[in-house]
Amino acid sequence: MRQWAVLTVLVLCWMSAGMALATETATRPGATLSPGGSVQGFTSSHGERDGGGSDGLMPVEGATRAPLIEAQSAPASQVMPTGESVPKNDTGDTAWVLISTALVMLMTPGLAFFYGGMVGRRNVLGILMQCFVLLCVISVQWVLYGYSLSFAPGKGFWGGLEWVGLKGVGFTPYKDYAATIPHQLFMMFQGMFAIITPALIIGAFAERMKFSAFMAFMILWTTFVYDPVAHWVWGVGGWLKDLGALDFAGGTVVHINAGIAALMAAIFIGKRNGGGKTILPHNLPFTILGTALLWFGWFGFNAGSSLGANELAINAFVVTNTAAAAAGLSWALLDWVFNEKPTMLGVATGAVAGLVAITPGAGFVSALSAIVIGMFASIFCYLAVTVVKPGFGYDDALDVFGVHCVGGIWGALATGLFASKGVNPAGADGLFFGNPKQFLVQLLAVGGTMIYSFVVSLVIYKIVDVILKVRVSEKDETVGLDLTQHHENAYTILE
Amino acid sequence: MRQWAVLTVLVLCWMSAGMALATETATRPGATLSPGGSVQGFTSSHGERDGGGSDGLMPVEGATRAPLIEAQSAPASQVMPTGESVPKNDTGDTAWVLISTALVMLMTPGLAFFYGGMVGRRNVLGILMQCFVLLCVISVQWVLYGYSLSFAPGKGFWGGLEWVGLKGVGFTPYKDYAATIPHQLFMMFQGMFAIITPALIIGAFAERMKFSAFMAFMILWTTFVYDPVAHWVWGVGGWLKDLGALDFAGGTVVHINAGIAALMAAIFIGKRNGGGKTILPHNLPFTILGTALLWFGWFGFNAGSSLGANELAINAFVVTNTAAAAAGLSWALLDWVFNEKPTMLGVATGAVAGLVAITPGAGFVSALSAIVIGMFASIFCYLAVTVVKPGFGYDDALDVFGVHCVGGIWGALATGLFASKGVNPAGADGLFFGNPKQFLVQLLAVGGTMIYSFVVSLVIYKIVDVILKVRVSEKDETVGLDLTQHHENAYTILE
Amino acid sequence: MRQWAVLTVLVLCWMSAGMALATETATRPGATLSPGGSVQGFTSSHGERDGGGSDGLMPVEGATRAPLIEAQSAPASQVMPTGESVPKNDTGDTAWVLISTALVMLMTPGLAFFYGGMVGRRNVLGILMQCFVLLCVISVQWVLYGYSLSFAPGKGFWGGLEWVGLKGVGFTPYKDYAATIPHQLFMMFQGMFAIITPALIIGAFAERMKFSAFMAFMILWTTFVYDPVAHWVWGVGGWLKDLGALDFAGGTVVHINAGIAALMAAIFIGKRNGGGKTILPHNLPFTILGTALLWFGWFGFNAGSSLGANELAINAFVVTNTAAAAAGLSWALLDWVFNEKPTMLGVATGAVAGLVAITPGAGFVSALSAIVIGMFASIFCYLAVTVVKPGFGYDDALDVFGVHCVGGIWGALATGLFASKGVNPAGADGLFFGNPKQFLVQLLAVGGTMIYSFVVSLVIYKIVDVILKVRVSEKDETVGLDLTQHHENAYTILE
Amino acid sequence: MKLIIAIIKPDRLEAVKQELYKTDVNLMTVNEVLGHGRQMGVTEVYRGVKEMGNLLRKIRLEIAVNEDFVEPTIKAILNGAQTGQIGDGKIFVMDLVECVRIRTEERGTTAIG
Amino acid sequence: MKLIIAIIKPDRLEAVKQELYKTDVNLMTVNEVLGHGRQMGVTEVYRGVKEMGNLLRKIRLEIAVNEDFVEPTIKAILNGAQTGQIGDGKIFVMDLVECVRIRTEERGTTAIG
Amino acid sequence: MKLIIAIIKPDRLEAVKQELYKTDVNLMTVNEVLGHGRQMGVTEVYRGVKEMGNLLRKIRLEIAVNEDFVEPTIKAILNGAQTGQIGDGKIFVMDLVECVRIRTEERGTTAIG
Numbered sequence A, B, C: 001m002r003q004w005a006v007l008t009v010l011v012l013c014w015m016s017a018g019m020a021l022a023t024e025t026a027t028r029p030g031a032t033l034s035p036g037g038s039v040q041g042f043t044s045s046h047g048e049r050d051g052g053g054s055d056g057l058m059p060v061e062g063a064t065r066a067p068l069i070e071a072q073s074a075p076a077s078q079v080m081p082t083g084e085s086v087p088k089n090d091t092g093d094t095a096w097v098l099i100s101t102a103l104v105m106l107m108t109p110g111l112a113f114f115y116g117g118m119v120g121r122r123n124v125l126g127i128l129m130q131c132f133v134l135l136c137v138i139s140v141q142w143v144l145y146g147y148s149l150s151f152a153p154g155k156g157f158w159g160g161l162e163w164v165g166l167k168g169v170g171f172t173p174y175k176d177y178a179a180t181i182p183h184q185l186f187m188m189f190q191g192m193f194a195i196i197t198p199a200l201i202i203g204a205f206a207e208r209m210k211f212s213a214f215m216a217f218m219i220l221w222t223t224f225v226y227d228p229v230a231h232w233v234w235g236v237g238g239w240l241k242d243l244g245a246l247d248f249a250g251g252t253v254v255h256i257n258a259g260i261a262a263l264m265a266a267i268f269i270g271k272r273n274g275g276g277k278t279i280l281p282h283n284l285p286f287t288i289l290g291t292a293l294l295w296f297g298w299f300g301f302n303a304g305s306s307l308g309a310n311e312l313a314i315n316a317f318v319v320t321n322t323a324a325a326a327a328g329l330s331w332a333l334l335d336w337v338f339n340e341k342p343t344m345l346g347v348a349t350g351a352v353a354g355l356v357a358i359t360p361g362a363g364f365v366s367a368l369s370a371i372v373i374g375m376f377a378s379i380f381c382y383l384a385v386t387v388v389k390p391g392f393g394y395d396d397a398l399d400v401f402g403v404h405c406v407g408g409i410w411g412a413l414a415t416g417l418f419a420s421k422g423v424n425p426a427g428a429d430g431l432f433f434g435n436p437k438q439f440l441v442q443l444l445a446v447g448g449t450m451i452y453s454f455v456v457s458l459v460i461y462k463i464v465d466v467i468l469k470v471r472v473s474e475k476d477e478t479v480g481l482d483l484t485q486h487h488e489n490a491y492t493i494l495e
Numbered sequence D, E, F: 001m002k003l004i005i006a007i008i009k010p011d012r013l014e015a016v017k018q019e020l021y022k023t024d025v026n027l028m029t030v031n032e033v034l035g036h037g038r039q040m041g042v043t044e045v046y047r048g049v050k051e052m053g054n055l056l057r058k059i060r061l062e063i064a065v066n067e068d069f070v071e072p073t074i075k076a077i078l079n080g081a082q083t084g085q086i087g088d089g090k091i092f093v094m095d096l097v098e099c100v101r102i103r104t105e106e107r108g109t110t111a112i113g
Ligand SMILES: Nc1ncnc2c1ncn2[C@@H]1O[C@H](COP(=O)(O)OP(=O)(O)O)[C@@H](O)[C@H]1O
Pocket: D007, D034, D035, D036, D037, D038, D039, D056, D058, D085, D086, D087, D088, D089, D090, E027, E028, E029, E030, E062, E063, E064, E065, E101, E102, E103, E104, E112, E113
């Protein structure tokens, strides 16, 4: 197939980019200065009580001579004056991250309705159940060992088991992650990300996955795919973090990661009965409700990733809203041009694509860049959904790959294009601001994540398939997952 | 018609009130002392570290010798001691306004469900789409030029173009608007108001407006009606602000403004097919969901308008909840008396009417006054919906005029009655507290806004009608907007 | 009946526990040191500027030498150094409690959907209406006299009328309740609890209570049951508070209290027509939406009960999420074992049971304990719903007793088992941490509340029944409450 | 062969089904309809505007039976559905020319049961 | 006795009901159906994929009448439902062998009205 | 003229429609019903209480045809709907006395197609 050829070429491109970068990095040792990850500090403000005078900086009460927000990387730590080593909680920052955590939690039910509205009436509980069960299972997994695997410091690949059962995860800030909020709050905030990421994948195998297999797959996937990748990008010692990859709120860790696993699942579970027909959403208002909750929750996702009520939060908030809006609009225009009328599902899909695309760059790009990022997010995702999917013929039922992976890739690369130290002095400049290397770093992070996630997800999938059989029987698929997997009907038909 | 005669008399009354006021104002130059707008400062607390000792005042950390919240008006600025000119962000205030901004954003989807549940099954997506598209379009418009038009300082009518593309809108506080939060946050918070205001109008022409015409109308309306009126009331240099009109969170700017434009639209687009029949809500639970989200979001709308986690926020929060409750209750009683049974739609409508009515006075009146304001809000709106609407015969499908304009007028006037410096020393006293002039000022603000908004909206409407034809064809109306304007069905009928 | 015999034995057990405790308390006067109620202070931190250095403590800006959070009990107050008597508002704490208040408000609509989805299509508005009307009525009642009855200080049984109409309830902190937020904010936060508590009862008499009787019952119940019990546990001078009962966020006051009143109502109103058939939820997605809103709002309920953005809030947040998750999971497993398949309604019910169970202990137990508490919450509630209810034969339509009362009892007792001063130094140790007395105190609080609530609820019920007749006619029940009590249809059937 | 159509009150469905089982009639097709008859509807009110709803929810049963089952089926329906109040509904009986069981392609009276 | 089935456009229901009342036909049973006829459906688009919807919402009326009411009823339906446009619908008439009023157990022509 | 009523499985509708088109039968009326037949329902469980659901979603087709279309129509339905498994459904055929096209007021066999 021609399509697979195109794919091969793309992979080759990525590999050469990686090699180019490797060479360059080897020769320029100072390249890793800008820390990746969600906790971008304003390192320039250290020690200044009234840094507020210089534009782009925001003094935080009570952080008198300490850096405003502790940058999580080693270089940033070095600039902190000695004798200032006891970080203190700031009630304002704590309040913002508390509510942000709640907002991110709400995204998982939001996603459940976003997806649930799109499937048939006899599969809606299947979707809701999968989302809710993930909320339950991963919440417990995270406290037991997930947080430790992802964030315990030191190793390049995994975080180790020092923090199992939250041992040592207390209420004083852990300054390498967040200097002004309790460590447990950082843990909980990150936990919500670990919940929604596997939940995103659900859309790919909607209407046809057996529930027991689902459970097994998801627990393994979170442990062996999500936790390590989160460590790479955000954990102290993670290799992508050390490389200087920028991922403010999880473009790579969350969206690309889930999106590529979704593609794998869609390919290997096979088409729905009837051959991957169109979605006929049984309740579009539910999908719109979900979109609204996602958009609302995304303010916590992105603006909360600044881990304080600081100016980075404001920037992330503004660009998040702007990119979502631009992308929604852009999809509406595409629909208007190609299908005569703008559609509600289109605007909703576009908005989500925009939210995905702005995620990695939310703390690095400006509002005007966000408009461009949003606009193109819809264009790329629209192509993925209407051209690429039918072209390759996989049945990614609710377009997880088309929206989250494609949107995430675009977002990660766009961060490498539009990032600006004018927005975030502790970040980096992108290609359009004179730093082509950042773009290559982003490319490397994207590719590395995609390959790892695809391969490991596939291995997990195959293991689960052998033991539990992943797909429901044809009869069960016809009757619907609600009745066959959960013994319930979403709606009464007769009363 | 007798009704139009009544109307004329009302307009004449308003004009004489204006003249009376003009005379009085001319003779008493100190009249503009109390600042209008959303950023009511407690000017009496300037320079007192522990102003907390005196009841009614709340010390904000880090604002040691500065006014707690910067009053936005010139007089208030004068009381600020010199040498205190660098305002600082407060993390607690920032956290509260961040989440308030998210809450106000959620109101637009809330409104979508509030309205969407009330229309027929074949028009629900039409409503949702219009609300969502506004969220997208105005978000972009605001960043590009809307904020500048509304808030760039200096002119009496419009704000000018200095802040186009957010140029110069950074992270340090802009003290004339909000002294303790980043300027961009104030911008974003206000942006959410600019989104929901046009969205309110949607209810008037529900089930019969062409989507292309809708888009054109709304972009023009926001630019030529919302942006200027926001400037009048809240912008530095706005004439209503300078006059001393009190509008805490947008009774005039948002509700009266949208409500009167809605009346215009309802009159000129004409009745729905079948002659403006009753609403038969296709999904009342959606309407209730919308009401819940509106109520929830309104805490951000009103209590967020204090622009900090200060005591004004608390007051606004308490009176918002109280007025909504009292109004919901009051409508239930009206229904009980006149229709034998209290109705759910009635309670929801009443609650919204109460929320509308308390909006302008949220920072100026006490909780007990809020009960009275809420109770009467329902009475006036009930009359508007059951007597005035059938009387005049316009088909304001979802009662935007009857609830938002009437509720808004009552709220603006009630502020002129119940406002008390005991609640907000930086505000003003109302008629019942011995200051009849404030009532006249309020009357003037209401009337000015209504006339401007009605006339300019009408001009925009007519231009759009000539170019695009505003109303859908009769056939399309019968089939419904979902299928004809968006090529989608909200629900599958058969599966 | 055998079941009633079991019940009698249980009551006797409780009484002997009480007597045992009475004896012990008489001999050990220092026993009341640990304050109950929601405002658990970290008394060990008094006077230390940088208490942040000692793990488990969090310094709050501006509370320099005062206890971080004012413990609400007399003993805690004693440790406060003199000369520090002017408490100040903290913007971060205020921001968190503001948004928490909004979150708790959202729980009532959340509950409306949780319940509303479970009833038949012709009774959904009945549920929504009852929830919304409570939101309206109690909001007004609270401002008028409810807050005063519950929280005005001094008496053992009721709070008196000093604070009627919010007289004297201003913006400076009332340090016996919350030292860092405005008093009115504390009032509003507590008001939201007073709303949701009676709303919980609705599920018991779903589909068959006359609306007028409902109104009368609820106003009386809130006044004569909720307000006193809230005073006992949280009010200055309340007898359970003085006894040292631990109830962080309302396990006793809210859940047991409502749950036992629900049982009374279910018994005395009698079975639904058709003999208390199974629930056939007309719209399970609504129930799931409600669950999501409840879970989301519960972060405000529990983590907001720390009354500040402090470490107690973090602890409450983490254990709330963890217990809900563990309980949801546990119910899924029970369903899997006993009914072949895990069900969505089961996970939702379990999650709510877990949220209920963690409520009293949220500020006293660790995350690992929360897993155990959650797991067992589902087990006990599952038994209550599938064994106890059919056994006794009462028709508690939506299992208010089975989930809220049973979950609440388990939570209150579990607090007596798992509470640890390691988590909250101002709390107490439970049985498993070497303090068996705490368990007895908890038992006493549970029993006292149950007996008082059951008896007084019954008296109110009987009075209302005599005057208004509580139950609708059989014909009205058949047609449904929506049409007969509210003259509305939730959905159009034909369009 | 006859096709029996019965319009009954929603809350009588369970009772009618039980009566039909007793009469050995196990096959039927059911749907929800709106009936307009003698029974008055309940007034609806939306924002103060009264709407006289005159269509009421009913259940429609469709049962194909052989000749000798016609009277027992009618009896069973009457037993289950009769409350003596207005709105109890109607039973209509029509001739059935042919009946085919799709699964087996059987026809006529053997296909019916 | 005859059973008249009419398939009409949803927005004509009100008019048809009014016409029937005028003809003294007050009893009927109504439900929502999907019609597939000459009238073309409206294209639907979900994420760029077009779906040609060919089933359109219609209303189905079922009216049992005595012989002399058959023509007046047909007339009334025609009056109310005709717009002259494609999709107006059909009327089918069938023989009714028996009719029973459940409340009173009356049978035949007296039961019908 | 005959009225053919077919009760089929929901997922067979598309296939049946295709078969009918092939047979030149393009007009039909469809709605959702609940069937009670040989096929066992799926147990439902709500909070631990089992409910034996014995009504299953089916699709009901109503097709009016002229005499010579009766057998082809039945064949087409059989072709599209048969899976050989319990629950496949039934076809009922009844006499049609009259048929009116509302748009044109045509009657009889010319009105049917
Ligand atoms: N002639 C008829 N044609 C069609 N449906 C009818 C007819 N008569 C009654 N029905 C149906 O039966 C239902 C009950 O009729 P109604 O007159 O209220 O009952 P009853 O007279 O038996 O008490 C009606 O709502 C309607 O659906």
